[in-house]
Amino acid sequence: MERGLGGDGIDLDARVERFLRDRGQRAADMRRLAQGWARTAGGAQEPGPAEAGPLLALAYPDRIARARGREGEFVMANGRAGRVDPASPLARHPFLVVADIVGAAGNARILAAAAITPEAIEAGFADRIESATLVAFDPEALALRARALRRLGAVTLGERTLPVPRDAASAAILARGIAGIGLDRLPWTPALTQWRARIRFLRDAEGTEWPDLSDEALAADVTDWLAPAILGRTSLDGVSADDLGQALHALLPWPLRSRLEAEAPTHVEVPTGSRIPIDYAAEGGPVLAVRVQELFGLDRHPVIGGRVPLVLHLLSPGHRPVQITRDLPGFWRGSWSAVRSEMRGRYPRHPWPEDPVAAPPTRRAKPRGT
Numbered sequence: 001m002e003r004g005l006g007g008d009g010i011d012l013d014a015r016v017e018r019f020l021r022d023r024g025q026r027a028a029d030m031r032r033l034a035q036g037w038a039r040t041a042g043g044a045q046e047p048g049p050a051e052a053g054p055l056l057a058l059a060y061p062d063r064i065a066r067a068r069g070r071e072g073e074f075v076m077a078n079g080r081a082g083r084v085d086p087a088s089p090l091a092r093h094p095f096l097v098v099a100d101i102v103g104a105a106g107n108a109r110i111l112a113a114a115a116i117t118p119e120a121i122e123a124g125f126a127d128r129i130e131s132a133t134l135v136a137f138d139p140e141a142l143a144l145r146a147r148a149l150r151r152l153g154a155v156t157l158g159e160r161t162l163p164v165p166r167d168a169a170s171a172a173i174l175a176r177g178i179a180g181i182g183l184d185r186l187p188w189t190p191a192l193t194q195w196r197a198r199i200r201f202l203r204d205a206e207g208t209e210w211p212d213l214s215d216e217a218l219a220a221d222v223t224d225w226l227a228p229a230i231l232g233r234t235s236l237d238g239v240s241a242d243d244l245g246q247a248l249h250a251l252l253p254w255p256l257r258s259r260l261e262a263e264a265p266t267h268v269e270v271p272t273g274s275r276i277p278i279d280y281a282a283e284g285g286p287v288l289a290v291r292v293q294e295l296f297g298l299d300r301h302p303v304i305g306g307r308v309p310l311v312l313h314l315l316s317p318g319h320r321p322v323q324i325t326r327d328l329p330g331f332w333r334g335s336w337s338a339v340r341s342e343m344r345g346r347y348p349r350h351p352w353p354e355d356p357v358a359a360p361p362t363r364r365a366k367p368r369g370t
Contacts, residue, residue, distance in 0.1 A: 011090050012052045012099060012114040053116030056097040057124060063098040064121060065113070066155045067091075074098070074110065077153030082108035090115060095155075118157060125152055133162060135170050137177025142185075143235035144174055166232045175227040178236055179219040187241040191266075192248060197280035198264040199252065205308070211251050225251055263305035270294045270302075271361035278310065289313040292322060292339075293351060296359040301328040317347045317365070332356050 009015055057064055065074035065082070072086035074096055082101045084090050093115040100112040122129065135146045146162040164170055178185060196213050203210035211217075218225070229247035230239050252260065264286075267275040272294040279287040288302060292314040302310045314323045314331070322339050325331045340352045349366050353359035 010084055010088055010110065010112055012056065012112055015112075016052050052114040053097050054120045054124060056099055056114050057116055057121070060097060060099070061125060061128065062153060063101075064116065064125075064152060064155055065096045065098050066157075067094050067096075075154055077155045079154040080105065080108065082110045084110045084113065094118070095121065121152065121157060128152055129157065133165070135164060135173050137173055137180070139177065139181055141235070142181070142237065144170055144177070146170075164234045166234065168227070168231060170234065171227040171231045172223045174230060174233060174235075174239075175222045178226070178239070179222040183215055183218055183222075185236060186244050187239060188244070189241045192241065192245055194266060194277065194280060196248065198260060198266070201280045201286060202260070202264050210256065211253075213248075213251065265304060268302055268304070268310065271297050272363050274363065278304070282311070285309075285311050287311045287313055289315060289321075291315045291317060291319070291363070292356075293317070293362050295328065296351075296353070296356045296361040298361075299329055299332075299357045301326065316343060317350045329357075 062078040063076050065076040067073065068075050068081075070086075072083045072088070072091040073081065074083065075081045076098055080101070082098060082103070084096075090096060090110075090113055095116050095118060096110075096113040097116050098110050098113045101108050101110050103109045130151050132149050132151060133146060134149055135144055137143075138145045144164045146164040147159045148162050149159045150157045199210055199213055203212065226244075226247045229243045229250075233239050233243070264280065265278065267277050268288055269275050270290055274290075274294055276288055276290050276294075279289065286304060286308065288310040290312070295312075295314070302312070304310060309326050312323075312325050312328060313321050314325065316322050322343065323331060323335055325335075336356060337354075340354070343350075344352045351359065351362060351366060
């Protein structure tokens with residue numbers, strides 16, 4: 001509508017209504033001009049006040065807009081967003097057709113628009129309306145959600161909830177969603193955590209023939225390694241430790257698996273026969289935490305892979321560290337006497353021999369009365 005006819009308000013329906021009531025010469029001239037256009041167009045009637053939206057949509061289908069977010073915010077079928085004054089009656093309509101908009105993206109202002117009903121959109125643009133199924137990860141529910149959508153460009157006309165399809169595409173979406181909230185939310189077991197740390201230890205020691213299992217690398221390739229193992233799962237709770245283990249173990253090439261066991265074993269057998277797990281995630285190198293009495297009789301420092309010395313956390317009978325060393329024979333010859341003097345009074349029922357290399361290893365306390 002020509003500027004000024006029917007006023008300068010945003011609502012074109014209201015402006016058309018005022019224009020039709022206007023008895024001024026300018027309005028009369030414009031009505032005669034409109035009637036001439038109508039006859040040229042084939043006898044169309046002069047539009048009534050309620051027809052502004054549908055008629056405007058015929059001219060600008062890409063400017064059909066739906067309300068979103070805060071009151072007064074709209075997004076058009078072409079993807080552009082704009083806003084009207086929240087005090088305007090148009091701000092309360094679910095759908096508009098935008099006639100005039102100014103401003104850059106993110107700060108565009110709608111200067112003229114008319115309301116349109118969903119029924120009018122369906123009737124006028126049925127051939128342009130697309131149906132689609134959208135599967136997305138809900139970070140609050142930690143699960144997939146599926147919706148059937150009817151859309152005109154970027155404008156959603158309607159939606160309904162659907163069961164989540166258990167296909168490869170959904171598995172990839174779930175994998176990316178889990179990566180987005182943090183891979184630490186997966187069901188890591190102590191064994192899987194240690195397995196990952198063992199490989200990272202060997203990668204640091206030997207180079208890139210060992211796979212990169214950092215958080216960053218795993219997140220970047222999550223659809224490749226995790227998605228195939230969680231096919232059919234629709235939530236984080238549905239992902240099991242077995243699923244995670246299957247996905248991770250597939251990342252290690254077969255020729256490296258035997259080397260992993262040889263060069264970075266899970267446990268070390270100490271002189272008592274106990275198999276003690278190695279902590280590969282500790283700072284300073286792989287750590288073996290073991291009660292000192294279980295190492296009696298050992299005259300060499302424990303190593304893995306034939307060359308890497310373990311960091312020994314020697315523990316008291318109460319499982320508190322009494323010494324950290326990379327040189328067990330040096331400890332026996334040096335600091336042991338001071339540790340022995342202190343610990344004998346604190347744990348009198350446990351052996352504290354003067355010569356630990358000559359003493360039998362033990363997991364037990366001395367019998368009472370000895």
